[in-house]
Amino acid sequence: MYRLPTTFALAFLLAACGGESAPEPAEETPSEQSAIDTAAAETAAMDSNRQSLPEVPGDGVSTERFARDVRTLASDEFAGRAPGTRGGRMTIDYLVREFSEMGLEPGYGDSYLQPVPMIELTNAERSAIAVDLQGESMTLSYPEQMVINSRRLGTEPHAIEDSEVVFVGYGIVAPEYDWNDYEGLDVEGKTVVILVNDPGFATGDESLFNGRAMTYYGRWTYKYEEAARQGAAAALVVHETEPASYPWEVVINSWSGAEFVLASDESAPRVALEGWLTVDAARDLFSRAGLDYEQQKERAKQPGFEWVSLNARANAKVRNSTRRGTSYNVLAQLPGSERPAEAVIYMAHWDHLGRNLARSGSEGIYNGAVDNASGTAGLLELARLNAAAGPAERTQLFAAVTLEEYGLLGSRQYANDPVYPPGMTAAAINMDAMTVLGPTHDVTVIGYGSSELEEILASAAERQGRHTEREPSPEAGYYYRSDHFNLAKIGIPALYAKGGVDHREKGREYGLEWQAQYRAERYHKTADTYGEDWDLRGVAEDLELLYAVGREVADSDRWPEWYEGNEFKAIREESRK
Known part of the structure; x- marks a missing residue:
């Protein structure tokens, strides 16, 4: 799962992360026996209810095939599946072979491969930010107080010179919320200072944006994009740990190495400089400008906020070196029997972070078993099930996308060059880091409250004897950190569950502990390897569930919609015209 751009370069990329083993099963005690008996009865009831789900062909989900695919993709031989490496090429070949043997047709014209042309930007020069506050000088230094980069192309320096600094609150233009932080402001040539996250998180007001749950407008990526659309010269986001959901060290690590952009995005508008300020640096800057940072932040939470000048001028520059390369999305399809021009997309990212050449042998391999060999294996299993069931009314497209770990770039390339137009794509279903701790009562919906796909999911889960729940940390904005997000941005209702x-059998505390342990000890580490003690009963149930959701949409003329107030609803309505 993508959090922030990593520091690892493409295979170009000499990169790193993976390996895992699950915790030892809890020893059974007499006090647990009644809970186990109850769980067994519930499992039997679930088995009897499954006849109500869309019939899964053959013997249903095969955990043996799933485990085989994970073991292969997360093996040392595949060396962490970094795009542009031998392991990346082996992964692509494996996926093409599997899709072909299922009898699925190529999904990109007459090929299974959709090229993803890449440009790697490596910082060769980064100045401090020199600020002139009406004769008083202030210097913001890297990395203690700020980080700046540029995603503009070319080897000439990208700079701001004597650029007026203005505070634009959360830097949001959201017509559906009647919110415009740039109203009445011409930011041409200016440097905008922006708060992280959105006003709903800041106030906790459920009627404002999406309350504590982050919206797309809270993501730093949106803030740079909007600043560029407005014509700003530079955009600086103020980092605070709670609303960002990660510490300053993550910003430093993520912004100190190579950055990647798609060649297809070369003409996209970009500010000259993108960056972050520490909250202490922002407080100092505001204070020198005669403003109180906390008061200004309080103003920014309120509807009708008006931008304010800091009466300051900024100077800074960045110079990059560039090189180009190509990775590939792997696309396969099962054409629809009735409406083949309409599609349902299943997706998972096949890439991970490769290996760390500073560590010898398997110690340096980031196998990425959970993230995301598990999702890729799930994608293959769903493709096999649908191939065995035969064509649905709509086409079903199976997309194993690349470069998720480097900025969701494979899925972004698909969004830029879709096989099926957004308005003709009924839904997308994403699998990223499947739950391998065993069967659960609950189904986690990331981005809960987004679209009508959740109603289909909830109904199918109920027939399994399960229920859906919001993810534990909606304020972290995980819905905007995996590949379905790029499809949502072009209007396609997208489910991530x-x-x-x-x-x-072991309760919620066990599951929470397992999840926390994975995050702390194995996520993006060399410990994320396949474990023979993985409990795949839950994976089987989850894949049956996603099969049911996808098949129900693919075998109907229903067009699931975004819920009212969702930031992608207007885009969908336009695409459906």
Whole structure:
């Protein structure tokens, strides 16, 4: 799962992360026996209810095939599946072979491969930010107080010179919320200072944006994009740990190495400089400008906020070196029997972070078993099930996308060059880091409250004897950190759901502990390897569930919609015209 751009370069990329083993099963005690008996009864009831789900062909989900695919993709031989490496090429070949053997047709014209042309930008020069506050000088230094980069192309320096600094609150233009932080402001040539996250998180007001749950407008990526659309010269986001959901060290690590852009995005508008300020640096800057940072932040939470000048001028520059390369999305399809021009997309990212050449042998390999060999294996299993079931009314497209770990770039390339137009794509279902801790009562919906796909999911889950729940940390904005997000941005209703944490036999605390341990000890580390003690019963149930959701949409003329107030609803309505 993508959090922030990593520091690892493409295979170009000499990169790193993976390996895992699950915690030892809890030893059974007499006090647990009644809970286990109850769970067994519930499992039997679930089995009897499954006849109500869309019939899964053959013997249903095969955990043996799933485990085989994960073991292969997360093996040392595949060396962490970094795009542009031998392991990346082996992954692509494996996926093409599997899709072909299922009898699925190529999904990109007459090929299974959709090229993803890449440009790597490596910082060769980064100045401090020199600020002139009406004769008083202030210097913001890297990395203690700020980080700046540029995603503009070319080897000439990208700079701001004597650029007026203005505070634009959360830097949001959201017509559906009647919110415009740039109203009445011409930012041409200016440097905008922006708060992280959105006003709903800041106030906790459920009627404002999406309350504590982050919206797309809260993502730093949106803030740079909007600043560029407005014509700003530079955009600086103020980092605070709670609303960002990660510490300053993550910003430093993520912004100190190579950055990647798509060649297809070369003409996209970009500010000259993108960056972050520490909250202490922002407080100092505001204070020198005669403003109180906390008061200004309080103003920014309120509807009708008006921008304010800091009466300051900024100077800074960045110079990059560039090189180009190509990776590939792997696309396969099962054409629809009735409406082949309409599609349902299933997706998972096949890439991970490769290996760290400073560590010898398997110690340096980031196998990425959970993230995301598990999702890729799930994609293959769903493709096999649908191939065995035969064509649905709509086409089903199976997309194994690349470069998720480097900025969701494979899915962005698909969004830029879709096989099926957004307005003719009924839904997308994403699998990223499947839950391998065993069967759960709950199903976690990331981005809960987004679209009508959740109603289909909830109905199918109920027939399994399960229920859906919001993800534990909606304020972290995980919905905007995996590949379905790029499809949502072009209007396609997208579902990101997985097994929950309330283990049917060991309880919620066990599931929460397992999840926390994975995050702390194995996520993006060399410990994320396949474990023979993985409990795949939950994976089987989750894949049956996603099969049911996808098949129901593919075998109907229903067009699931975004819920009212969702930031992608207007885009969908326009595409459906």
